[in-house]
Amino acid sequence: MAGSLDSARDDGSFFTCTNVRLGQRLFVTGFDLRHGDCLEGMADIADEAIDLVVTSPPYNLGIAYGRYSDRQDREGYLEWCHQWAAQVRRILKPAGSLFLNLGASPSNPLLPHELVLRLRDLFVLQNTIHWIKAITIENDDGELVSRGHFKPISSPRYLNDCHEYVFHLTPEGKTPIDRLALGVPYADKSNIARWGHTQGRDRRCRGNTWFIPYQTITRRAKDRPHPATFPIALAENCIRLHGLRENLVMLDPFLGIGNSAVAAKRCGVKTFIGFEIDEQYMAEARRRIG
Numbered sequence: 010m011a012g013s014l015d016s017a018r019d020d021g022s023f024f025t026c027t028n029v030r031l032g033q034r035l036f037v038t039g040f041d042l043r044h045g046d047c048l049e050g051m052a053d054i055a056d057e058a059i060d061l062v063v064t065s066p067p068y069n070l071g072i073a074y075g076r077y078s079d080r081q082d083r084e085g086y087l088e089w090c091h092q093w094a095a096q097v098r099r100i101l102k103p104a105g106s107l108f109l110n111l112g113a114s115p116s117n118p119l120l121p122h123e124l125v126l127r128l129r130d131l132f133v134l135q136n137t138i139h140w141i142k143a144i145t146i147e148n149d150d151g152e153l154v155s156r157g158h159f160k161p162i163s164s165p166r167y168l169n170d171c172h173e174y175v176f177h178l179t180p181e182g183k184t185p186i187d188r189l190a191l192g193v194p195y196a197d198k199s200n201i202a203r204w205g206h207t208q209g210r211d212r213r214c215r216g217n218t219w220f221i222p223y224q225t226i227t228r229r230a231k232d233r234p235h236p237a238t239f240p241i242a243l244a245e246n247c248i249r250l251h252g253l254r255e256n257l258v259m260l261d262p263f264l265g266i267g268n269s270a271v272a273a274k275r276c277g278v279k280t281f282i283g284f285e286i287d288e289q290y291m292a293e294a295r296r297r298i299g
């Protein structure tokens with residue numbers, strides 16, 4: 010069941026409500042998407058107002074965004090990241106979660122780690138998740154099976170880069186998570202009886218490797234008009250791992266074309282706030298949430 014109520018606000022922001030049935034409960038997702046700089050936008054949000062942040066900032070790897078320049082000097086970039094992360098820390102609840110998606114490039118492999126180290130005075134690194142974009146495994150018949158997409162690198166030195174990080178940063182390192190929301194069945198069913206913590210359920214924690222391929226697209230400009238997105242399913246996993254409860258307030262300071270917003274809608278998050286500096290990406294995000 011879905012309904013919708015849209016209205017433009019005086020400050021130019023956009024608000025829409027969408028009703029989603031989740032199990033037997035009716036959740037209403039309210040969207041507050043603002044075109045503008047997230048540092049200015051977050052300054053207007055009250056302390057400890059946000060439950061959950063799922064975001065992917067620019068990585069300073071020279072990506073050709075529409076409006077933002079992704080080539081800053083390293084120190085300036087890290088300092089800017091510390092500024093927006095300090096705002097996130099201020100507005101996050103003590104038991105909140107920041108899921109920070111970061112990638113590297115073969116010639117710049119330490120950047121994600123440097124950034125997380127820089128944020129150590131603000132957050133505790135509670136979990137490190139590997140987002141696997143492409144993988145080859147051997148099946149039981151000894152056959153190699155490949156899944157997913159990656160950008161091939163032609164190099165005598167570097168491997169194809171098939172993963173990114175999702176750092177789960179929390180204010181105190183004690184944020185409870187819903188491990189079994191992403192749980193999987195045991196391969197060996199004897200484990201159900203072996204481990205007391207299963208309580209007889211055939212479900213175990215999936216672990217910190219998430220294989221989430223990009224969707225196959227044929228018309229880049231129409232289907233994914235942004236140079237650096239994460240899949241909706243990645244943000245959905247983060248939301249479900251943090252734990253779906255009523256009245257969740259979620260933020261993405263670097264909204265891009267709104268994949269985190271679509272995930273929030275699918276999960277029935279109560280309120281979603283997003284900032285994006287590029288008007289065209291923001292327009293696409295609004296189109297996507299319908």
Ligand SMILES: C[S@@+](CC[C@H](N)C(=O)[O-])C[C@H]1O[C@@H](n2cnc3c(N)ncnc32)[C@H](O)[C@@H]1O
Pocket residue numbers: 045046047048064065066067068074075076077235237238239240262263264265266267268269284285286287290
């Ligand atoms: C890595 S992309 C995010 C993509 C997004 N996760 C998605 O799936 O569409 C980073 C985004 O941050 C935006 N951006 C850069 N500086 C910003 C700022 N100060 N405030 C808000 N958005 C900004 C860029 O325009 C870019 O779209």
